[in-house]
Amino acid sequence: MIRVAVRAALIVMFALAAVPVFAQTPGVDENDCKPSPLLTRMTGCGVWECEKKEFDASDLVISKSGEPKSLEGEIDRTKLICAATTSHLQIVRNAEAALRKAGYTIIYSGKHDNSDFPVVTGQKGAQWISVQADQWNEFPVYQQTGVLVKAMEQEMTASAQAMSDAIAKSGKLDVYGITFATGQAAITPQSDQVLSDVFAMLTANADWKLRIEGHTDNVGDKAANLTLSSARAAAVAAWLTGKGIDGGRLSVAGLGDTQPVAPNTTEDGRAKNRRVVLVKQ
Helix, strand or coil: HHHHHHHHHHHHHHHHHHHCCCHCCCCCCCCCCCCCCCCCCCEEEEEEEEEEEEEEEEEECCCCCCCCCEEEEEEEEEEEEECCCEEEEEEEEHHHHHHHHHHCCCEEEEEECCCCCCCEEEEEEEEEEEEEEEECCEEEEEEEEEEEEECCCCCCCCCCHHHHCCCCCCEEEEEECCCCCCCCCEHHHHHHHHHHHHHHHHHHCCCCEEEEEEEEECCCCHHHHHHHHHHHHHHHHHHHHCCCHHEEEEEEEECCCCCCCCCCHHHHHHHHEEEEEEECH
């Protein structure tokens, strides 16, 4: 009997050791993480993971249809794990009430992507916050994602000569740094340096003709992506002709998500797929 009791006690000890401390103790956080300043956490929940990016992309449910869309800007992402007695609906309803009280417009509240777990997304100006519930073993968890939508600050530039060399060698060039307003064909001011390099390259190679291709990731409707990518390619051509490049040297094509250069399963991959390509004719 003693051996059985000891064995049972050991099993209980190991089982308890496998349970995260922060799942049992309210307010205990892991990995040097702190709660996000954007939204206070649920009572009894500890921060599991955290991530901040000056500029990145994140998929949020930002439409009444419940379909995720990619937003770009400053990212504040926090994952929290809660006591087993906390319900998923309790988490999301609390988040929704807090967002409304803070002046956010609730864009979506419900389930999405055939998921059994609820999500709520709110917007106040350029700031978006989404709270999505999930499950880890017997513990309810949730991810809070904040995106402050803004254009990327262009820090890397490609010289006109480097562009010329790349196109002369391979006949085409994937150009990054030409950015657009989210979901639109309006070119951001941060794109001027890269576009100026393209202009200088065309000026230095006066006999070149280029096809300007717009490419997107696979988020959203395919037909809409084709339309958007075509409009963005046309916007680049209009910028160049506005600076004096003969429009007869340029043609445009919108290819949407038909020619990815990276998997669309990750945010980094989708960012690589959103690009302008210059093809020598």
